[in-house]
Amino acid sequence: MKNILFAASECVPFIKTGGLADVAGSLPKYFDKERYDVRVVLPKYNCMYQKWKDMLEYVDHFYMNLAGQDRYVGILKCQYEGVQFYFIDNEHYFNGFAPYEGDPKWNIEKFAFFSKAVLSILPVIGFRPDLIHCHDWQTGLIPVYLDNFRYAGEYYRGIKTIMTIHNLKFQGV
Structure with missing residues (x-):
């Protein structure tokens, strides 16, 4: 069996601003x-409807270093339409009124955190993907971070990545 992890910044039905959410939620x-075994990992945004947040089950949490500071990484999960979804919780980064807002530098830091957290949660959730499907610029650092994680131990070696750009207009410029 092949293990595939979809990493996306949005996904139907949980959070949607455009076509990325449709693909990440349906495929x-x-x-x-x-x-x-295909699973999906997303940020746990405060702006998600409460009915979706109420479905989430706490898995674990830990602290991860990002830019010299320890950052909280909460992990929640839910099963929806036969797919396991994981949500990365951090109120500092995901507490806004929309998934993408404010200063572009803030969004870069937010999704740098998300990209590193995606890789960091894998041993905790007990899921080692053969392939991580990165969706759009928000997950663009996952392949970069993965190169560094491979030096930390055998667990990350052999994981492949693929990147899908859903709309060239929104390329994180």
């Missing part, structure tokens, strides 16, 4: 479940 459920 995983159509993989052959006998051949692929």
